[in-house]
Amino acid sequence: MKTMTIKNKMDEDEKQLKKVFRDRCLTLAKRTPLQKEDIESIWEKVTTSYVKGFFCEYCGEFLSIQTGNKNVFSFDHRNGDWSEFKIDEISIVCLGCNLFKRNICEKNFKALISLFTKTGSMGLYDEMKEEIIDGIEKGKQRAKANGIACHSPRKDIDLNMVKEQYGTGIPLNAIAKNLEVSYSTLRNRLHEANIRVEFCMEKDGIIISE
Numbered sequence: 001m002k003t004m005t006i007k008n009k010m011d012e013d014e015k016q017l018k019k020v021f022r023d024r025c026l027t028l029a030k031r032t033p034l035q036k037e038d039i040e041s042i043w044e045k046v047t048t049s050y051v052k053g054f055f056c057e058y059c060g061e062f063l064s065i066q067t068g069n070k071n072v073f074s075f076d077h078r079n080g081d082w083s084e085f086k087i088d089e090i091s092i093v094c095l096g097c098n099l100f101k102r103n104i105c106e107k108n109f110k111a112l113i114s115l116f117t118k119t120g121s122m123g124l125y126d127e128m129k130e131e132i133i134d135g136i137e138k139g140k141q142r143a144k145a146n147g148i149a150c151h152s153p154r155k156d157i158d159l160n161m162v163k164e165q166y167g168t169g170i171p172l173n174a175i176a177k178n179l180e181v182s183y184s185t186l187r188n189r190l191h192e193a194n195i196r197v198e199f200c201m202e203k204d205g206i207i208i209s210e
C-alpha cells in the first residue's frame with residue numbers, strides 16, 4: 001500500500017496550486033495582456049497568501065486549490081475596472097465572491113459583505129454564492145443541450161504564421177492581439193494542432209514547443 005508522506009502531500013499541493021494559477025493567468029490574459037514580470041509578481045502574491053493561510057480577501061473564507069470547489073482561488077481587480085489594469089489592484093479571492101462582486105469596487109463590496117456579517121447572515125451569503133456558481137453551470141449546460149454555442153463563431157488562424165512570428169520573438173499575447181483573437185483562443189488552437197504551449201515558471205514566462 002502506498003502511503004502519502006507529508007512531503008508527497010506538499011509536492012501534490014504545489015503542483016495543484018501551480019495548475020490552478022496557470023489556468024487563472026490564462027483567464028486573466030483574456031482581459032489584459034500579461035508580461036513575464038506580471039506573472040511572476042502575481043505568483044509571488046499567491047505564494048505569500050498561501051503561506052499566510054490562504055484566505056479570501058473579501059469574505060475571509062479559506063481558499064481551496066481544487067477546481068470545482070466554490071472557494072477555489074481566483075483573481076479579481078479591486079476597483080472592478082479592468083480597463084485600468086494594475087498588478088497592485090489584483091486581489092486573491094474565492095470564486096464565489098469574484099462572481100458575486102462583478103464590477104463593484106472593493107470598498108462597496110466589502111460594505112455589502114459586512115451587512116451580511118452584522119446581521120449574522122453569512123450563511124445566507126454562502127448560499128447565494130453557491131446559487132450563482134450553480135446557475136452559471138446550469139446555464140451553460142442548458143445552452144449546450146439546445147445547441148447554442150456560448151462563444152463567437154470560429155475564426156481562421158494561420159498557425160504556421162503564428163509559429164513563424166513566435167520564432168522571431170514576438171510574444172503570443174501580441175500575436176493574438178494582431179489577429180484580433182483572445183490569448184486563450186490562440187492557445188487553444190495551438191493545443192488542437194498539438195503545438196504545446198505552456199506557462200513555465202522555471203523557464204521565463206511562456207514557452208512554445210512541438
Ligand SMILES: [Zn+2]
Pocket residue numbers: 056057058059060061093094095096097098
Ligand atoms: Zn470570498
